Amino acid sequence: MYLYSIILIMLCDICHKNDATISYTVVVGEKKTKLHLCEECAAKKGFIKAFSLMNIQEFIPLDPNEPEVKNLICPKCGLTYKELREQAEFGCSKCYKTFERKIIPLFQKIHGSTQHIGKLVCISAERDKKEMKIFKFKKRLDKAIKSESYEEAAIIRDEIKKWETKN
Amino acid sequence: MGNKKLNTLLKNPPNWIDGKGRFAETILSSRVRFARNLKQFNFPNRTKEDELDEIMNFIISHINYKCITSLSEFSPLDKKFLVERRIISREFSKKTKGRGVGIWEGENIGLMLNENDHIRIHSICSGLNLELAYEKLNKLDDEFSESLPYAFSSKLGYLTACPTNTGTGLRASVLVHLPGLVHSEQIKKILEMLHKDGFLIKGFYSDGTMVEGNLFQISNQVTLGITEEEIIDKLHKMILQVIGYENNARELLLSNTRAQLEDKIWRAYSILKNARLLSNEEFINLSSAVRFGIELGILKKVSLQNLNKLLIFTQPAHLQESIGGMIDSTERNVKRALYVRKNL
Numbered sequence: 001m002y003l004y005s006i007i008l009i010m011l012c013d014i015c016h017k018n019d020a021t022i023s024y025t026v027v028v029g030e031k032k033t034k035l036h037l038c039e040e041c042a043a044k045k046g047f048i049k050a051f052s053l054m055n056i057q058e059f060i061p062l063d064p065n066e067p068e069v070k071n072l073i074c075p076k077c078g079l080t081y082k083e084l085r086e087q088a089e090f091g092c093s094k095c096y097k098t099f100e101r102k103i104i105p106l107f108q109k110i111h112g113s114t115q116h117i118g119k120l121v122c123i124s125a126e127r128d129k130k131e132m133k134i135f136k137f138k139k140r141l142d143k144a145i146k147s148e149s150y151e152e153a154a155i156i157r158d159e160i161k162k163w164e165t166k167n
Numbered sequence: 168m169g170n171k172k173l174n175t176l177l178k179n180p181p182n183w184i185d186g187k188g189r190f191a192e193t194i195l196s197s198r199v200r201f202a203r204n205l206k207q208f209n210f211p212n213r214t215k216e217d218e219l220d221e222i223m224n225f226i227i228s229h230i231n232y233k234c235i236t237s238l239s240e241f242s243p244l245d246k247k248f249l250v251e252r253r254i255i256s257r258e259f260s261k262k263t264k265g266r267g268v269g270i271w272e273g274e275n276i277g278l279m280l281n282e283n284d285h286i287r288i289h290s291i292c293s294g295l296n297l298e299l300a301y302e303k304l305n306k307l308d309d310e311f312s313e314s315l316p317y318a319f320s321s322k323l324g325y326l327t328a329c330p331t332n333t334g335t336g337l338r339a340s341v342l343v344h345l346p347g348l349v350h351s352e353q354i355k356k357i358l359e360m361l362h363k364d365g366f367l368i369k370g371f372y373s374d375g376t377m378v379e380g381n382l383f384q385i386s387n388q389v390t391l392g393i394t395e396e397e398i399i400d401k402l403h404k405m406i407l408q409v410i411g412y413e414n415n416a417r418e419l420l421l422s423n424t425r426a427q428l429e430d431k432i433w434r435a436y437s438i439l440k441n442a443r444l445l446s447n448e449e450f451i452n453l454s455s456a457v458r459f460g461i462e463l464g465i466l467k468k469v470s471l472q473n474l475n476k477l478l479i480f481t482q483p484a485h486l487q488e489s490i491g492g493m494i495d496s497t498e499r500n501v502k503r504a505l506y507v508r509k510n511l
């Protein structure tokens with residue numbers, strides 16, 4: 001009986017399937033991260049990068065044949081696409097626009113979505129509200145159709161039309 | 168030694184661990200935080216130190232909240248104290264210039280300037296009370312957004328340095344005591360369930376492999392494509408489910424192994440009551456058994472409030488701040504044992 005503390009049998013940080021049997025302490029700059037890997041994944045990977053970075057790099061594709069990727073650089077903060085992959089952090093709000101096309105799959109992977117439906121900022125709230133309302137209605141419409149609530153679906157469709165024609 | 172601003176913190180435990188609120192024995196606290204950035208400035212990771220000051224001054228001059236202290240005013244020990252107090256993050260405590268700290272409402276509300284994002288605001292409540300914590304946080308955020316030009320896009324929401332925070336920028340977490348599940352060796356199953364449902368769970372006192380004191384922090388993982396209310400509601404419901412499992416595990420343990428359980432609890436209490444040397448780790452683990460005793464109604468003479476206070480004030484930097492200087496670990500263990508004997 002463990003009364004006070006336990007040893008967690010952890011799943012592999014990479015495949016999330018096998019039990020982790022090997023652990024590594026990875027040092028990146030000042031950051032120390034512990035990695036827990038199964039033997040299979042440990043064999044496949046080198047351990048130079050911390051787990052979170054490694055993961056995110058896999059999500060942001062780097063295709064060297066695409067010439068535009070090489071030259072992608074944020075006009076505001078100067079972050080390059082290569083740096084974004086390495087540090088897995090944006091340098092400013094403009095980065096989101098700069099790398100937009102490349103990072104959308106990343107958000108899909110992390111959050112399962114690419115559209116904000118939460119709180120709005122005061123400024124420009126009206127315009128944003130329209131896009132978001134429509135998005136939310138569409139989500140509800142999908143649900144209604146899936147659950148075969150056709151009457152509800154019809155009502156939602158009308159709502160969407162109303163919002164779409166609004167200026 | 169020690170910054171004068173910490174004097175009141177040294178006298179009183181924080182409000183968020185006062186032992187009140189729903190399920191306060193099992194759920195120590197509910198915490199929510201927003202990550203926010205300003206449109207016109209580069210994020211802290213891409214800003215030089217002197218420009219960080221400029222960002223800080225901009226924020227301070229645009230909001231109505233005073234009493235924001237520069238991190239450079241705090242000594243290394245002070246900063247460790249603030250980490251133990253859950254006001255600043257460990258990463259943040261290693262920084263010096265161009266960073267700010269704000270503490271309000273008896274520590275229910277806190278602020279970090281130029282951490283990973285320009286602004287990190289948090290709100291903590293005692294027990295299970297994510298709604299109230301969120302209400303307070305949201306109000307503060309509304310106030311800020313009226314005078315600060317937040318970095319925001321209608322597609323991706325609040326723009327943050329790390330893509331894992333993009334969208335709502337909201338992280339909600341609950342600190343929960345799960346001795347029943349650990350005891351009955353069901354915890355792994357629960358961890359997997361939480362993981363599968365998109366929640367993060369980690370030991371509160373943990374080096375990654377061992378979890379001390381049966382305290383776990385459960386939080387949301389997804390921040391985009393979900394509303395703030397949904398995040399709060401989902402986590403709340405998940406916590407109720409976890410508590411249900413925990414209670415079942417406890418009932419089973421009580422009916423099968425009552426004598427062993429009572430023995431462990433009373434022994435833990437006796438050690439705390441009599442020890443002359445107590446390491447931080449030992450205290451955390453024994454205090455879990457005592458908490459379990461309180462929860463099960465076995466230990467009636469210890470109050471939850473008192474135990475929570477001990478959990479805060481026996482931490483290494485707390486012990487050292489209270490005597491006004493650095494001491495080595497043996498001396499700390501003596502002080503800790505003395506403090507516990509006196510106050511339990």
Ligand SMILES: [Zn+2]
Nearest residue numbers: 012015038041
């Ligand atoms: Zn693996």
Ligand SMILES: [Zn+2]
Nearest residue numbers: 074077092095
């Ligand atoms: Zn940029």
